[in-house]
Amino acid sequence: MRSLLLALLMLLCLPLQAQVTDRRPLQFQSELEERRFRALADELRCVMCQNQSLADSDAQIAVDLRREILQMIRDGRSDAEIRDFLVARYGEFVLYRPGISAATLLLWFGPLLVLAGGGWILWRVARSRPRDAAPPADDTGDW
Template identity: 70%
Template structure:
């Protein structure tokens, strides 16, 4: 009985996949070069939520194709670039932006590298200070050729 159920389920999945939505890969048509330039600028500064290291403009993932069509639709509806970015952030989070806004949720992202650099500099400064303050430590003579 279980084998028959699994076989029926597998058959249904095969049939369902035949009716799956095929991606619309037709190239987008722009009204003029201004619309094209605005679209390209906007899609190059937004990250594909599936690929993570590609912009929406560069990704071939289905979600990027859908987002490109959605962005063009929003542009034609009269939305500003900021409104389109806000729409995508509301839907996918700050991750969709290559340059996320500075705020409490992104402070570590923006200031973390600086904090690590300052901490490393403090550690190096402290080690050098402690070594030079040891009794019996001889200063290095740069002309001696020995370190």
């Protein structure tokens, strides 16, 4: 009983050990650095929020990734190297516009396949109906 109480007390204290991170606004050294950073943050997706860019997200991981991107810019990495690093870490999902590859074929061409399949079904249904059948007579006489 005593060990159960101790375990419960330890579980309750876990949130107190949460990491507090620096939420100060980022300081840019030049206008070019800020433009590069904003362009990258706008084209990369928050891995937690999924429908927000890194620039728009308030999630902790987005805050951390923004700081990491700024540090990589300051370290002299190119935009392509930064994108490649994030794709290697989080997958193509982190890009709003992923490249065409075997893994993303369904993403790029899936909507077109669904549209083509729906058109084919409509065409088959329209062909299966008899063409010379007269429409049913309206017996009610009400217009």
